[in-house]
Amino acid sequence: MIALDDIDRGLLRAMALDAEQSAGALGRKFGLSQPATWRRIRRLEEAGILAGRKLELDREALGFGVTVFLGVKLATKGRVSLEDFERAVTAIPEVQTVEHVLGLYDYRLRIVARDLPDFERILRRRIMTLPGAGAVEANVLLSEERLPGPL
Amino acid sequence: MLDDLDRRILRRLQADPGMPMAALADAVGSTATVCSRRLARLRDQGIVRGTRARIDWAALGYAVEVSLRITLDKTNPRAFDDFIEAARQVPQVIEIQTFLGRVDVRLSVIARDMGDYQKVYRERILHLPHIADIEALMHVARIKADEVLPV
Numbered sequence: 001m002i003a004l005d006d007i008d009r010g011l012l013r014a015m016a017l018d019a020e021q022s023a024g025a026l027g028r029k030f031g032l033s034q035p036a037t038w039r040r041i042r043r044l045e046e047a048g049i050l051a052g053r054k055l056e057l058d059r060e061a062l063g064f065g066v067t068v069f070l071g072v073k074l075a076t077k078g079r080v081s082l083e084d085f086e087r088a089v090t091a092i093p094e095v096q097t098v099e100h101v102l103g104l105y106d107y108r109l110r111i112v113a114r115d116l117p118d119f120e121r122i123l124r125r126r127i128m129t130l131p132g133a134g135a136v137e138a139n140v141l142l143s144e145e146r147l148p149g150p151l
Numbered sequence: 152m153l154d155d156l157d158r159r160i161l162r163r164l165q166a167d168p169g170m171p172m173a174a175l176a177d178a179v180g181s182t183a184t185v186c187s188r189r190l191a192r193l194r195d196q197g198i199v200r201g202t203r204a205r206i207d208w209a210a211l212g213y214a215v216e217v218s219l220r221i222t223l224d225k226t227n228p229r230a231f232d233d234f235i236e237a238a239r240q241v242p243q244v245i246e247i248q249t250f251l252g253r254v255d256v257r258l259s260v261i262a263r264d265m266g267d268y269q270k271v272y273r274e275r276i277l278h279l280p281h282i283a284d285i286e287a288l289m290h291v292a293r294i295k296a297d298e299v300l301p302v
Contacts, residue, residue, distance in 0.1 A: 001212050015204035019168075051207035055168040056200040057161065057300055062153075064300060069250070069257075071288075086294050093301035098294035101218065103287055108218065112300060139252030149208065149261065150242040 002047045007032065009151040011040055012049065016148060019053045064112040066119050067141040070127065071105035075134030084131045092126050105137070153198075153302070156181060160189055161199075161302045168202045208245070213261040215268045216290035219276065220254040222283045230281035231255070241275045254286075 027037035044050040097110040113119035159179040176183040193199040223230040246259035262268035
C-alpha cells in the first residue's frame with residue numbers, strides 16, 4: 001500500500017466530486033504544476049486507489065423513476081451454485097449492482113425500473129426465476145448521498 | 152426526447168467516461184462534431200451531470216465494509232433529520248440512503264479491519280440519535296458494480 005500525503009488526499013476528494021477537471025486546473029488548487037499533478041494521478045491509478053471514472057446521469061430524466069434495493073436469500077444453500085446465480089443476476093440489465101453479503105441476506109441488488117409496475121415485472125419475470133432465488137425483501141430508495149469518506 | 156444516437160453515446164460513455172471524442176464518434180458511427188454537439192445538449196438538459204472518480208477503499212487499506220440497515224424511532228418527528236445530520240459527521244460513513252420499506256436508513260461504513268470496525272460501531276454509530284434497531288450485512292464481494300443505466 002502506498003503512503004498518501006495531504007495533497008494526494010485533496011486530489012482524491014476533488015476528483016471524487018468532479019473528475020472532469022484538467023490536471024492543470026486540479027494542480028492550481030493544490031499549488032502543483034500540471035506534470036506534477038499528472039504524476040500524482042498516475043500513481044494513484046497505478047496503486048488501484050483511483051479505480052476508474054463513473055458518468056453521472058439523471059436517472060429520472062432518463063425515465064427511471066424507481067430504484068429498489070433487494071435483499072435476496074438463496075433457497076437451497078449448498079446445492080445451488082453461487083456462480084450460476086451470480087452469472088444470471090449480473091446479466092439482467094436493470095440490475096445495477098450485485099453485492100455478496102453475510103447476514104440476513106446472501107445478496108444485495110440495486111435495481112432500476114421505470115415505475116413500480118415495471119419493477120414488479122422485473123421482480124416476477126427476472127429475479128424470482130433466478131436459479132436458487134429464495135426469500136426477497138424490497139426497499140424503495142427515497143434519497144441517497146455519497147460522502148467523501150475518511151480522506 | 153432521446154434518439155438512438157443519444158442512447159448509443161450514453162451507453163459508450165457509461166462504459167468509458169474518459170473516451171476521446173474521436174473514438175466515441177467511431178464507436179457510435181457518427182462524427183466528432185455531431186457527438187460533441189449531442190453531448191453538450193445532454194449536459195444542458197441535465198441528463199449528463201458530470202463524471203466522478205471511483206475510489207477503491209480496499210486499495211487504501213479499508214478492508215471491511217458493512218451495510219448497516221437502521222430502523223428509526225419514528226415517534227420523534229425529527230428522527231430522520233437528526234440521524235442523517237449526525238451520520239454525516241462520521242468519516243467512516245461513505246453512503247447514506249433513505250428508504251420506503253422495512254428499513255428506514257442504510258449506512259455504508261468502512262473500516263481498516265474488524266477491530267477498527269468495532270471501535271467505529273461502538274464509539275460513533277451506536278451514539279447516533281433515534282435508532283430503534285440495527286441490522287448489519289457484512290460485505291463479502293462486489294460482483295457487479297458499474298451502476299450502468301440500461302438506456
